[in-house]
Amino acid sequence: MTDDTAKPVRRRQARGEKRMAELLDAAAAVFAEQGYAKASTNAIAAAAGASPGTLYQFFRNKEQIAEALTARYLERLRAAHGEAFDLAVAELPMEAMLDRIIDPVVAFDRANPGFYALLSDPHLSKELASAKRPAQKVMFEQLDKILERRAPDLPPEKRTRTAEVAVHLFRGLLPMIMAASETELPAVVTETKAAxxxxxxxxxDASS
Amino acid sequence: MTDDTAKPVRRRQARGEKRMAELLDAAAAVFAEQGYAKASTNAIAAAAGASPGTLYQFFRNKEQIAEALTARYLERLRAAHGEAFDLAVAELPMEAMLDRIIDPVVAFDRANPGFYALLSDPHLSKELASAKRPAQKVMFEQLDKILERRAPDLPPEKRTRTAEVAVHLFRGLLPMIMAASETELPAVVTETKAAxxxxxxxxxDASS
DNA sequence: TGTGAATACGAGCAATCACTCGTATTTTTA
DNA sequence: TAAAAATACGAGTGATTGCTCGTATTCACA
Incomplete structure (x- = not known):
């Protein structure tokens, strides 16, 4: 029995995929510069060299643009850190481990200011919670696993809290990392790792 | 010689001062709930039980509402921390010093979610830089002075960077502090102090 | 080559926004 | 007590917003 209520399969052409990518690039630029709330969908379409109608052929509404953009960033973040964030780093000395984790994350964030703009806007959380949470959790969950291997005697509750706090500490320093010039960056990163x-x-430390 | 170009002195009545305070209270609530960009001035006026015209009798535009609100928060922050953030805490042991500094700041931020909403919105920085910078710098400058007394041998450059990083670390944990329930709060604060x-x-440590 | 689907356009709509202005009321001042 | 100043109102204005829709063009595929 065939399902009459099934939505017809939308066959996307290569042209369409390219347009979507262009629109997401434009959205990232406009979000980064103006913030999500002040960014207009017409401005995003114009920045992509498209018309408003074209934009809404690929995205249901403004919110879904941010969702799709977050999802794409998440994909790239996973790809960029798949190896660097590998569990093997848990065996390294602390110094080397932090180098392996922090450096690529810093590089990614600085290369993708739109990602920072989306994640740092606290009022997107309510509308985009479902899209943002996984992005927030990527680092958290991977760090939690690393800590599990590194300090197996740590109570799970304490370990989870430690991972969460560490991620927030890094996020707190992100404004400095993003604002730093190329020459200031090494010092900021050094301080980040020290913290x-x-x-x-x-x-x-189990004794604490 | 009298100055004809001087703007006429606006003599504010007690009724007007009260209205301004009500409007700022309403603005704080609306900003905290919707964020600056999405908050409408008509909604702020309505929340204060006033008309749009009344709102614009006391504030030139929307931006100035946020400026005045930030200034009022800054005033209260100084009052709340005048003693707690006193230089005398520099003589205390680290543990006690952090208690004296962190506890009132946490209490203030949790009691004033509008303050957190304004300071955490990164896209207000451009429009409200002049109003936000002093607020950001209150903690930074006071911490810098405390560190100067506590570690006089530290090079000033290093000391300043340390103070800046410490403030950002705290800011990074603020989302956890704000989101924590009353029962979770002590553990989060403990972790904040530990970090x-x-x-x-x-x-x-001069040896590092 | 013909046909339906995907892509593209952009004028324009309804809603919302920050802000104004004419007018009415209350308070201060002289 | 009368004039002046401060406070208050809220309908209205022009600009902008997110989004639609009728139509035109380009593509995939039989």
Missing amino acids: LRAYLATAT | LRAYLATAT
């Missing part, structure tokens, strides 16, 4: 090293050392 | 203690200990 995380100091916190993780005491938090994973 | 700052760990970072400040290593950063102010």
